[in-house]
Amino acid sequence: MTQTYSRLRAGLGALAHKPYIWGVLGIVALLIVNVTRDPGYLQISVNPANGYLAGNLLDILRESAPIVMISVGMCLVVATSGIDLSVGSVMAVSGAVAMEFLQAASAPQSTMSAAMALLLALTVSSLLGLVNGVLVAYVRLQPFITTLITMLAGRGLAKVITGGQNTSASSDGLAWIANGRVLGFPVVVIIAIALALLIGYLVRRSALGMMIEAIGINETASRMAGIKPHGLLITVYLLSGLLAGVAGVFSTATVMTVDVSNTGYLLELDAILAVVIGGTALSGGKFSLGGAVVGALLITTLDKTVVFLGVPSAATPAFKAVVIIVICLAQSSRVRALFRDRRGPVRMKERVA
Amino acid sequence: MTAAEPIVEMHDISISFPGVKALDGVDFRMFPGEVHTLMGENGAGKSTLIKALTGVYQIDSGSIVVGGQRRQFQGTGDAQEAGVATVYQEVNLCPNLTIGENVMLGREVRGRVGISWKATHRAAAAALARLGLADLDPTRPLGSLSLAVQQLVAITRGTVFEPTVLVLDEPTSSLDANEVEQLFGVIRGLRDRGVAILFVSHFLDQVYEISDRITILRNGQFQGEHLTAELDRSTLISTMIGKDLATLRSLDAQRAQREHEEGARPVVRARGLGRAGGITPTDLELQPGEVVGVAGLLGSGRTELARLLYGADRADRGTVEIDGRPVTLTSPAVGLRHGLAYSTENRRDEGIIADLSVRENIILAIQAQRGWLRPVPRKEQDRLAERYITTLNIRPADADRPIKNLSGGNQQKVLLGRWLATNPDVLILDEPTRGIDVGAKAEIQEHVLELAGEGMALVFISSELEEVVRLSERILVLKDREKIAEIENGADVTAETIVATIAGHDQNAEVVA
Amino acid sequence: MTKRTWLGRAIGIVGMGALALGITACGPGGDGDGSAGGGAGGDDELVTVGFVAVGPEGAWREANEQNIQDTFSEDAGFELKFAPAANLDQASQIQAFSSFIDEGVDVILLSATAGAGWESSLQRAQEAEIPVILIDRGIEPDNTDLYVTRIAPDNLEVSSSVAEWALEEFPDGANYFVLEGPAGVSVVNERNEGWDAVMSEHPEFEKIGAQTANWSREEGRSVFETVLRANNNDIDLLFAQNDEMGLGAAQAVEEAGLVPGEDVKIATIDGTRAALEALADGQLTFVAEYNPMFGETALETVNTVLDGGTVDPYIIVPSETFDSPEAAEEALPDRQF
Structure with missing residues (x-):
């Protein structure tokens, strides 16, 4: 008993030093607000109609899956002191490819078609990521400009693929990925968690993470140490494109429609915010994938809270901005130093007592 | 030529940064109608002193008197008001504006309605003419000029408000020999009109050609002020690097004697290795178990040579053979693969x-x-x-x-x-002991000898000549981006020998850019 | 120097990308032949019409703009220059609008992505004596001196027809929720106005709330999912301001274990094929058409205006409503959008 207690304390202590502690606290605060509005907010129940686990927390997890995917990719790109503005557009392209393929497929309901649609969508997304990577690594274009171009061209491409239409299709396989359940638990959440863990494992168990950080912190010194940044940059941008493709499938498959103007629209900004909330500096270097996931969860929680509380549509952007500014301020070492200085004497007293 | 009263008197100046005392009780004077050179190796405090004089940094203690008045500079504006103008190393002008607009930027002549561009360009033409640059058309865009002429325009801009003190921070670093002469013509003209000029350059020849007076700094401390005519080059160099000649002479070179197989195949053989703007073609051979020293002042090309040898920069001429096989060193990764390693002099940015x-x-x-x-x-x-x-x-x-x-x-x-x-088979150490404490320095020196004893070939680059002499078996001496000598180390070789080599070469050399 | 090459590269890449992806194909100016200006055409009878359009937004818009493009054909004596907005961006519309004035087209058709900010452009057109006809979307503030007429189905009328249906469907009143388009768009304001005008007379209808779902099916699903949870599924009626949001909401209703059409009745506006299919399927309960087929009306109006005739400042395109699966099935076979 005491042992579990002390272990819990140690765990919480470690968490308190993580860069994304403010993101976690933000989520907790939002959940508390929701609980105040409705005490049953956190409840998870089994829906008698279909045997699904249901509840607001699951809704948040489900909703966050695409953002988690692009945030993880964005986090790696940002660590190299780059940025990937194209993820939102790549989502639209991925969704457009999948939907268009299924609409044209002879047997859209077959698992084979679903697998083909998925494969095709992810291939095209990876290619877009590869284009970003090659332009950044070899042509030495600035990441901002490069991915801005792919962002604009990507949405154009999505429109060309669907002929400007919002294409709908039906495929049980793909719909299962987005809406299906395993033991009542949403499949999309399981896949997102698995992918995030897999990438975290890949990055930290191989030398990829360290080398990404090295070029993000000091590219000249890394080069002098013999690191060849090309391969790393391409890997990272490709991964970001691939994950954006997964996110695109997630978000279009929920309603089996790609909305070329709206799918993934402005989500690159959410991903960048998630990365920053997660404690990764936009200047690159040390990164935290866990932090990016926390950031993505915070943003979704915020979105859901706005609806749950019934904040009027017009006030929604302002409400979100305030919450995010507060968290960024809390993270800022300057602001924290300011508060520390003020509280300094009080703390001394506490210690004496 | 020398007026009795100095126009600038800085006394007992100290400036500290977190963890470093950048200036420690430094005295500095400037006289009207004189070119004054500030000498010192990297980190000696030259640029800190300049920034104190131009109001960029505020001093912790000491006094600054300009034009007979005690000054408290809160910013560059205050210094300008006191008559101190500065032209920085990088030309910071606007290439898309005209020459005249650049010269008069912020000082445009106002007419009845807004700026009178005619009058402004007339004033610019007058300022240019005063420096003997009357043939420059002030209405031409600056971007069309060569870098050297742009540098002259920058100086003109500095002289528009008739400063009494003009600070030129490394104005010659990117100019060729003819351009330097042109610049010196302008500097002499200003000097003859009574302006006090502070000139900073790493090129000894230029210093001796243009300056009337030299102040030497080392490790943030004042080392002496001399009339150029009374200061011989050997004394200057040894003062800059911090060993007086007597010490250097008495220093018993404790160099280790090592045996080599005669005629052993060199692990590295570079022939005519060079790069435009870096170092002129240079030969170098390294035997296994050998320490080769590279001596030369800052800017002599020692780092450039090391970078070519490692592959950090690409050579545009010459060949390198490793273990007898020719290789093309295109990147550090390639260098490493061939058993080379290079420890940079710029620990913070490249290490x-x-x-x-x-x-x-x-x-x-x-x-x-x-x-x-x-x-x-x-x-x-x-x-x-x-x-x-x-x-x-x-x-x-x-x-x-x-x-x-x-x-x-x-x-x-x-x-x-x-x-x-x-x-690695070859380890190139560029200033491995700079800016570190005495204990660590000794340890690193010991490791160098130990590694050579294990058969590694080492290139040892340092501004501290006695360190080079103590550790190396052969010493390449570089000056102004050129190898001027290769000295076989022996009991008769001391730091003074190297100083004499650099100084002696100076006296009969042409200006090399 | 380095800057210049860098910029050159960037421009090159943009150009390449645009070509490869066919962006140029939908840029202002449209098809290559004959678009070089009014004078270029050999048969000088062609009337040049500049169409500042919204571009890809949804099936409704697609049908609407296709219909106009088909109507203003060369056979009918028109040369139509089609300029859709880039990503629903108003700035690109204003730009296209200005270049139509500079080219000196005979008439400009305008479907504004955003209502505000058109005054100076419209004034320029007036000075150039080019008549401007608003298609579907209005402008704000609605200064009728700045344009000739607005051709559109009446949003107020359509949305009040939904409200009227609701009054019949729920004689005892109901708890209702509204899914809106993006805040600030004139369509949203008008559809709210028409609905509220009816509902304000009927206190037995309680408005639980309103949220935007940005016209999107995905967001409609996500928002309504949370709305149901926040209200313990106690919502009888959803008024979705477009079909897409309504379709998404229907999915959320099913996922919550409820039955659309029984537990929650969903009424939408637009009348796209997908919506009518869902109506036939019982997922939606009421669909009010917002008729996109007004090419003919527009053509007649343009001819009247060019002949010097006068037209009303607001020409309403008639719309239908569908209140049962049967009505939907009947309309489906010849639904064009």
Whole structure:
């Protein structure tokens, strides 16, 4: 008993030093607000109609899956002191490819078609990521400009693929990925968690993470140490494109429609915010994938809270901005130093007592 | 020529930055109608002193008197008001504006309605004419001019408000010989009109050609003020590097004597290795187990040579053979693959990865060679970190501490560990002992000898000549981006020999850009 | 120097990308032949019409703009220059609008992505004596001096027809929720106005709330999912301001274990094929058409205006409503959008 207690304390202590502690606290605060509005907010129940686990927390997890995917990719790109503005557009392209393929497929309901649609969508997304990577690594274009171009061209491409239409299709396989359940638990959440863990494992168990950080912190010194940044940059941008493709499938498959103007629209900004909330500096270097996931969860929680509380549509952007500014301020070492200085004497007293 | 009263008198100036005393009780004077050169190696405090005079930095203690009045500069504007104008190393002008607009920027002549461009360009033409640049048309766009002429325009801009003191920070660093002459013509003209000029340059020949007076700084301290005519080059150099000639002479070179197989194949043989703007074609051979010193002042081309040898820069002429096989060194990765390693003089910008741990910094180069898919196993990482922390005596002995939290000397040892971990045949050390404490310095020197004893070939670059003399078997002497001598070390060779070589070569050399 | 090459590269890449992806194909100016200006055409009878359009937004818009493009054909004596907005961006519309004035087209048709900010452009057109006809979307403030007429189905009328249906469907009143388009768009304001005008007379209808779902099916699903949870599924009626949001909401209703059409009745506006299919399927309960087929009306109006005739400042395109699966099935076979 005491042992579990002390272990819990140690765990919480470690968490308190993580860069994304403010993101976690933000989520907790939002959940508390929701609980105040409705005490049953956190409840998870089994829906008698279909045997699904249901509840607001699951809704948040489900909703966050695409953002988690692009945030993880964005986090790696940002660590190299780059940025990937194209993820939102790549989502639209991925969704457009999948939907268009299924609409044209002879047997859209077959698992084979679903697998083909998925494969095709992810291939095209990876290619877009590869284009970003090659332009950044070899042509030495600035990441901002490069991915801005792919962002604009990507949405154009999505429109060309669907002929400007919002294409709908039906495929049980793909719909299962987005809406299906395993033991009542949403499949999309399981896949997102698995992918995030897999990438975290890949990055930290191989030398990829360290080398990404090295070029993000000091590219000249890394080069002098013999690191060849090309391969790393391409890997990272490709991964970001691939994950954006997964996110695109997630978000279009929920309603089996790609909305070329709206799918993934402005989500690159959410991903960048998630990365920053997660404690990764936009200047690159040390990164935290866990932090990016926390950031993505915070943003979704915020979105859901706005609806749950019934904040009027017009006030929604302002409400979100305030919450995010507060968290960024809390993270800022300057602001924290300011508060520390003020509280300094009080703390001394506490210690004496 | 010298007026009785100095126009600038800086007395007992001290400036501290966190952890460093950049200036420590420095005196400095300037006289009207004189060119005054500030000399010193990197980190001597030259630029800090200039920034104190031009109001960029505020002084911690001491006094600044300009034009007979005591001054408290709160910013560059105050200094300008006191008559101090500055032209910085990089030309900061606007290439898309005209010459006249650049010269008069911020001082445009106002007419009845807004700026009168006619009058402004007339004023600019007058300012140009005063410097003997009357043939420059002020309405031409600046971008169409060569860098040298742009430099002259920058100086003209500095002289528009008729300053009494003009500071020129390395104005010649990117000019060729003819352009330098043109610039010197302008400087002499200003001097003859009574302006006090502070001139900073790393080129000894230029210093002796243009300046009337020299102040020497070292480690933030004042080392003396001399009339150029009364200061011989050897004294200047030895004062800059901090050993007076007597000490240098009496210093018993404790160099280790090592045996080599006669006629052993050189591990590296470079022929005519050079790069435009870096170093003129140079020959160099390295035997296994040999320490070759490279001596030369800052800007002599010593770092450029090292970078070519490692592949950090690409040579545009010459060949390199490693173990008898010709190689093309296109990048550090290629250099490493061929058993070369280069420890940079710029530890902060090109050496350490500040936020990574000591362990990660040590394994970085071998990891880079293996590629990211084949990580160095954690056990191996710990073993390597442990090994170099112990053998190089890295303090604190904590492999997981970010390297940025270590002292300069310990960072240097971590970097040494990084290169040793790659098990190189050739190790190039560029200023490995700069800015680190005496204890760490001695340890690094010992390691150099030890490694050579194990058969490694080392290139040892340092501004501290006696260190070079003590450790090396052969010494390349570089000056103004050219190899001027290769000295076989022996009992009769001392730091003074090298100083004499550099100084002696100066006296009969042409100006080399 | 380096800057210049860098910029050159960037421009090159943009150009390449645009070509490869066919962006140029939908840029202002449209098809290559004959678009070089009014004078270029050999048969000088062609009337040049500049169409500042919204571009890809949804099936409704697609049908609407296709219908106009088909109507203003060369056979009918028109040369139509089609300029859709880039990503629903108003700035690109204003730009296209200005270049139509500079080219000196005979008439400009305008479907504004955003209502505000058109005054100066419209004034320029007036000075150039080019008549401007608003298609579907209005402008704000609605200064009728600045344009000739607005051709559109009446949003107020359509949305009040939904409200009227609701009054019949729920004689005892109901708890209702509204899914809106993006805040600030004139369509949203008008559809709210028409609905509220009816509902304000009927206190037995309680408005639980309103949220935007940005016209999107995905967001409609996500928002309504949370709305149901926040209200313990106690919502009888959803008024979705377009079909897409309504379709998404229907999915959320099913996922919550409820039955659309029984537990929650969903009424939408637009009348796209997908919506009518869902109506036939019982997922939606009421669909009010917002008729996109007003090419003919527009053509007649343009001819009247060019002949010097006068037209009303607001020409309403008639719309239908569908209140049962049967009505939907009947309309489906010849639904064009």
